[in-house]
Amino acid sequence: MHRCHNPLFCVVPPHMLDAVARRGTEKQRGWALKTLATDGTIRQARTANTLVRGRKGLREGADALAASAAAAGRRNRIIWDAERSWEVTGLRRVRDEGQGPTGDAAVDEAYDGFGETWKFWNDVFSRDSIDDENMPLRGVVHFGEDYPNAFWDGRRMAFGDGDGEIFLRFTKSLDVIGHELGHGVIEDEAALEYWGQPGALNEHIADVAGIMVKQRKLGQRADEADWLIGADLRGDEFDGDALRSMKAPGTAYDDAVLGKDPQPAHWRDYVRTFDDNGGVHINSGIPNKAFHLLCTNIGGHSWNRPGRIWYDALRNSQLTTTATFRQFARFTHRAARQRYGSGSDEAKAVREAWADVGIRWE
Amino acid sequence: MRIELRSHGGFAGIRRPPVVLETEELEPGLARELETLAAGLPAGGPPGRGADFMHYEVLVDDASGRRTASYSEPDVPPAVRDLLRLAREAGRRP
Numbered sequence: 267m268h269r270c271h272n273p274l275f276c277v278v279p280p281h282m283l284d285a286v287a288r289r290g291t292e293k294q295r296g297w298a299l300k301t302l303a304t305d306g307t308i309r310q311a312r313t314a315n316t317l318v319r320g321r322k323g324l325r326e327g328a329d330a331l332a333a334s335a336a337a338a339g340r341r342n343r344i345i346w347d348a349e350r351s352w353e354v355t356g357l358r359r360v361r362d363e364g365q366g367p368t369g370d371a372a373v374d375e376a377y378d379g380f381g382e383t384w385k386f387w388n389d390v391f392s393r394d395s396i397d398d399e400n401m402p403l404r405g406v407v408h409f410g411e412d413y414p415n416a417f418w419d420g421r422r423m424a425f426g427d428g429d430g431e432i433f434l435r436f437t438k439s440l441d442v443i444g445h446e447l448g449h450g451v452i453e454d455e456a457a458l459e460y461w462g463q464p465g466a467l468n469e470h471i472a473d474v475a476g477i478m479v480k481q482r483k484l485g486q487r488a489d490e491a492d493w494l495i496g497a498d499l500r501g502d503e504f505d506g507d508a509l510r511s512m513k514a515p516g517t518a519y520d521d522a523v524l525g526k527d528p529q530p531a532h533w534r535d536y537v538r539t540f541d542d543n544g545g546v547h548i549n550s551g552i553p554n555k556a557f558h559l560l561c562t563n564i565g566g567h568s569w570n571r572p573g574r575i576w577y578d579a580l581r582n583s584q585l586t587t588t589a590t591f592r593q594f595a596r597f598t599h600r601a602a603r604q605r606y607g608s609g610s611d612e613a614k615a616v617r618e619a620w621a622d623v624g625i626r627w628e
Numbered sequence: 629m630r631i632e633l634r635s636h637g638g639f640a641g642i643r644r645p646p647v648v649l650e651t652e653e654l655e656p657g658l659a660r661e662l663e664t665l666a667a668g669l670p671a672g673g674p675p676g677r678g679a680d681f682m683h684y685e686v687l688v689d690d691a692s693g694r695r696t697a698s699y700s701e702p703d704v705p706p707a708v709r710d711l712l713r714l715a716r717e718a719g720r721r722p
Contacts, residue, residue, distance in 0.1 A: 352709055415680065417678055418678050419676065468679060472679065509640045524642050543683075547639070
């Protein structure tokens with residue numbers, strides 16, 4: 267529940283307070299920090315703590331805080347080798363931050379992918395790692411035997427090697443690494459339940475994170491990009507372009523073993539199922555298509571205005587863990603209005619993108 | 629004994645074709661190993677915190693009837709991992 271103790275400040279959205287607290291004058295920082303500190307939400311308390319800590323770190327004599335501040339803003343990657351076991355702890359630590367390539371492709375791809383992803387969040391959203399508090403990026407590679415998957419377990423990302431026929435190792439696609447790390451950010455900011463619509467939003471935002479990391483690395487504009495997730499991990503026997511297409515959900519593959527890509531691209535085709543946590547990887551096609559439409563309609567780079575709008579919506583303290591598509595859509599529209607103006611092209615484009623996939627809120 | 633293994637979820641969100649085995653049709657050593665594992669299936673727990681986990685269902689039919697068990701990563705017991713591996717290998721054999 268959002269509690270506002272100052273009627274003047276409560277009209278200022280959190281992202282603006284955050285910006286003022288980071289870059290404002292001394293006086294502006296004072297009121298922004300005060301407002302953030304008096305807000306009752308965990309998220310904003312954390313934001314306030316981070317900002318206060320960073321500020322204190324600059325003061326003389328505060329050795330511990332100075333050390334903390336010195337650590338902040340630096341990548342901290344650790345990679346372990348599961349050596350085909352099903353364990354994620356008690357493993358051999360094979361590459362730490364600053365160490366050179368090992369020659370093991372999975373180790374080095376995970377390390378480099380984490381680096382690209384950390385840099386993306388830091389450069390674009392001034393976010394310091396998954397939790398915005400310099401959390402180490404922990405990766406486990408060679409997880410399991412021929413394991414055709416990657417996952418986030420709340421503390422680390424684990425990557426399988428694939429079966430070598432349909433799927434290759436899951437570290438091969440930068441968007442997959444960006445996706446997994448995105449789950450960490452989503453859990454930290456909104457803790458969207460992993461079931462049904464909030465679960466599909468969780469998957470959608472992780473795909474958005476992954477695709478933005480990839481497109482930024484490639485320097486691609488929205489109209490130049492392929493919008494494919496997992497294209498690089500296809501084996502010779504995989505019949506299709508990728509695991510998902512954000513541009514054309516439902517068309518990524520049509521495979522003898524895996525069947526046809528089941529993703530819908532419109533609300534009317536929402537899939538009701540008990541599989542896959544209520545279709546979290548299936549129905550994410552609907553918001554994925556909305557994001558693609560927004561990016562191509564606005565033009566330019568996905569991570570600029572569209573990415574900023576989505577990030578603002580994710581960080582909205584009123585976004586609940588059980589959010590529906592429609593509720594999230596409203597928050598993106600609100601974020602666009604707050605950041606770019608009520609009558610802005612961006613706000614109109616957000617409304618149109620959601621309407622085109624059948625999501626309306628008025 | 630008939631053993632059916634189903635899996636779904638994961639990053640790809642795919643339900644894979646089930647692996648179905650009749651242990652009477654398998655090499656005796658492998659059949660015994662599979663039957664022992666299937667007879668002592670541990671209980672599955674709820675899904676853990678995280679995302680993109682695989683889910684597995686095991687259906688066992690024998691003279692005593694049908695038993696089913698479901699497992700979600702990351703807490704898949706080692707005996708179930710062994711069963712999944714052996715069944716996959718057996719499923720690949722001609």
